[in-house]
Amino acid sequence: MLNEADLAHLRRCVELATEALDAGDEPFGSVLVDAEGNARAEDRNRVAGGDHTRHPEFELARWAAAHMTPEERAGATVYTSGEHCPMCSAAHAWVGLARIVYVASSAQLTQWLTDLGVPAGPVAPLPVNAVAPQIIVEGPVPELAEEVHALHVRLHTQDPATPHG
Known part of the structure; x- marks a missing residue:
């Protein structure tokens, strides 16, 4: 069960995803939080x-490997706007991070992109636990998922001649 602190970190992820889109990138954002709840x-x-x-x-995951002890990583949570892809799931597991909390699942994103006519990417959209079965995973979060959906709609339906912002 998610608490207010979890939701606050997820809201920051949505803000970061919006910043990414406004900067001309795909809308994804993530926050690494230690066991004490510090971003x-x-x-x-x-x-x-x-x-x-x-x-x-x-x-x-790279940052955590360079700046946190194995014990700190084992107590950390990565909050993210979208469920990790297989590459990120593997990186998360290899560096020993504990928990993932995401707003929108890979299945939701896949359906949204299909509905928008976006071709499938080069990597299968596997759930985190299909790649890293020991990771604690929580999500999706329905109260924020529509905001993430709207960002992907904006990315894929705007005039390509105009900036994402």
């Missing part, structure tokens, strides 16, 4: 430059 790092999607590994969840 330690945050990021947004940065794939617009052509490097499609620049997901915020992957960047936070």
Whole structure:
């Protein structure tokens, strides 16, 4: 069961996803929170430059590996606007992060993109636990999912000649 602190971190993820979209990128945002509830790092999607590994969840896994002890990572949570892709799920597991809380699931995103006529990407949209079965995963969060959906609609239905903002 999510509490108000969880929801506050998820709202920040939606803000970061909006910032990503406004900057011309895909709308994803994530926050890394330690066991005491302190936000330690945050990021947004940065794939617009052509490097499609620049997901915020992957960047936070790298950050955690460089800046947190294994014990700290084992108590940390990654909050994110969208469920981790397989690449990010693997990175999360390999660095020993504990929990993932997401707003929208991979299944929801896949359906939204299908409805918008967006072709499937090069990687199967597997749920986190299909890749990293030991990870504690919570989501989706219906009270915020429509905000994330609206960001993806905005990304895929706007005039390509205009900026995302």
